[in-house]
Amino acid sequence: MTDVSKTGNAGERALTSGAPEVSAAPAQSAVPANAPLSASGFAGLGLNDSILRAIAEARYTQPTPVQQKAIPACIEGRDLLVSSQTGSGKTAAFMLPALQMIAAQPSPEHPRFDSKAPRVQGRRPRPSPAKPAVLVLTPTRELALQVSQATVQYGKHLRRIVCGSVLGGMPYPKQLEMLSRMPDILVATPGRLLDHVGSGRIDLSALQMLVFDEADRMLDMGFQEDIDAIIEATPESRQTLMFSATIDARIARLAGRMLRDPLRVEIAAARMDNSDIEQRLHYADDLGHKQRLLDHLLRDASLKQAIVFTATKRDAESLAQKLADTGFAAGALHGDMNQGARNRTLTALRRGGLRVLVATDVAARGIDVPDITHVVNFDLPKQAEDYVHRIGRTGRAGRSGVAINLVGTGDIMIWRRIERLLDRRLAPSVIDGLEPRRPAPSAPKGRPGGFRNGAGNGKPGYRGNSRNSNGNGWPGKPSGGGYAGKPGGYRGNGGNGSGFSGRSSGR
Numbered sequence: 001m002t003d004v005s006k007t008g009n010a011g012e013r014a015l016t017s018g019a020p021e022v023s024a025a026p027a028q029s030a031v032p033a034n035a036p037l038s039a040s041g042f043a044g045l046g047l048n049d050s051i052l053r054a055i056a057e058a059r060y061t062q063p064t065p066v067q068q069k070a071i072p073a074c075i076e077g078r079d080l081l082v083s084s085q086t087g088s089g090k091t092a093a094f095m096l097p098a099l100q101m102i103a104a105q106p107s108p109e110h111p112r113f114d115s116k117a118p119r120v121q122g123r124r125p126r127p128s129p130a131k132p133a134v135l136v137l138t139p140t141r142e143l144a145l146q147v148s149q150a151t152v153q154y155g156k157h158l159r160r161i162v163c164g165s166v167l168g169g170m171p172y173p174k175q176l177e178m179l180s181r182m183p184d185i186l187v188a189t190p191g192r193l194l195d196h197v198g199s200g201r202i203d204l205s206a207l208q209m210l211v212f213d214e215a216d217r218m219l220d221m222g223f224q225e226d227i228d229a230i231i232e233a234t235p236e237s238r239q240t241l242m243f244s245a246t247i248d249a250r251i252a253r254l255a256g257r258m259l260r261d262p263l264r265v266e267i268a269a270a271r272m273d274n275s276d277i278e279q280r281l282h283y284a285d286d287l288g289h290k291q292r293l294l295d296h297l298l299r300d301a302s303l304k305q306a307i308v309f310t311a312t313k314r315d316a317e318s319l320a321q322k323l324a325d326t327g328f329a330a331g332a333l334h335g336d337m338n339q340g341a342r343n344r345t346l347t348a349l350r351r352g353g354l355r356v357l358v359a360t361d362v363a364a365r366g367i368d369v370p371d372i373t374h375v376v377n378f379d380l381p382k383q384a385e386d387y388v389h390r391i392g393r394t395g396r397a398g399r400s401g402v403a404i405n406l407v408g409t410g411d412i413m414i415w416r417r418i419e420r421l422l423d424r425r426l427a428p429s430v431i432d433g434l435e436p437r438r439p440a441p442s443a444p445k446g447r448p449g450g451f452r453n454g455a456g457n458g459k460p461g462y463r464g465n466s467r468n469s470n471g472n473g474w475p476g477k478p479s480g481g482g483y484a485g486k487p488g489g490y491r492g493n494g495g496n497g498s499g500f501s502g503r504s505s506g507r
Helices: 040-045 049-057 065-075 090-103 141-154 172-179 190-198 215-220 224-232 249-258 287-297 313-325 339-350 384-391 412-422
Strands: 003-007 014-016 080-083 134-137 161-166 185-188 209-212 239-244 263-266 277-283 305-309 330-333 356-359 372-377 401-407
Touching: 040 049, 040 065, 049 090, 049 141, 065 080, 065 090, 065 239, 065 263, 090 134, 090 141, 090 161, 090 185, 090 209, 090 239, 134 190, 134 224, 141 161, 141 185, 161 172, 161 190, 172 190, 185 190, 190 224, 215 224, 215 239, 215 249, 224 249, 239 249, 287 313, 287 372, 287 401, 313 330, 313 356, 330 339, 372 384, 384 401, 384 412, 401 412
Parallel strands: 080 239, 080 263, 134 185, 134 209, 161 185, 209 239, 277 401, 305 356, 305 372, 330 356, 372 401
Antiparallel strands: 003 014, 003 161
């Protein structure tokens, strides 16, 4: 059991298993602590007074666009297909109407927290399976904990609603104890949920609402077969809500099988405000150069705590060990760690016992540690959108932060995609004594302000405005001066350009 929360009046307390606090930062702007409590903006969405009171105490004043559209439709019982970015208030958009639905029903009989099943011939009988009314599926344990804690906050004034979390990496006995409480709301990762469904500990036949949070990420992580199995275990009468940052062909196919006449809600992605984060770019020749740059950067006197992102779990472990061997208080965080080890690492980070956390993208969402002043992308993320989530671990709540990117020779294409997402180009920084041996790649040119104009007399580059333009962009042929030319421009077939890392005349 990672989290069991019983929310209600008269001293009913939240029960947890010692999982670290994961901040569920609201999308709403916080109001001053001494301001009168009011959630007037939510009053017209159909929520009951107890939920409105909890919202007001959380200092929410106005609903976000996704909440304005999703909450009334969800209360009406509609299936939803929602495209909205992380940080837009999605958790409240599905959890507030879920709580309202459960609160409107007769209170179920929950086992007493201090009661134990009587023994029969020296053995306790197998408990009945848990039959949740609401199931929320998340791709990661951190996000599941964040959703669980938000549920406790939103349902604090509702009577006898039990919320539990089922996650991989946590001891089975604790999870079995939690399931014996008969949770109304279950927040789970797909793999561990199916373990309990297969063993008869969870019965989804009475499920009323199924929520997919970050459905696109679940597909990216290979949960398609698990999702299909979970769907088979639920009744067709269920209400289904699917939230995704993007709605591509995969999500559309999944929604076509799962949803009934869904209301489609698309919230335009607002450009992320990273004005409090100083972003830097350093070109690196090779792995050794990256490691020397990282060692120098982590010795910055202004650095309180830092997260260093790597591409793989193995790299996170090995880099954390190297940093520890050189005197840094460093630890690793990745998906292969059991939940207890992850909890201990996060607790050490929050208490200041760790100065450097080396992590995979598992730490890019749902973790809020105020003293993280620096984020270092030792490896760039595979998806440009994940860059925003990574650097968002610093510069939070009005604080300033620094995001540093170590870009190797094979990372240029990914970095260009990130720059397009940010709609800005970073000038490379150089550290005395750690200068790259190779020259920085030429910036791609296109129509004024564009990218990848064609080079030479070959095919036009991406967004190029002429087949005869002379830009140094990507992938013109035959005589561009771009990155990794062969021998001239990137992917060029001839010419005398000086392509970086190219053959012939390249360096």
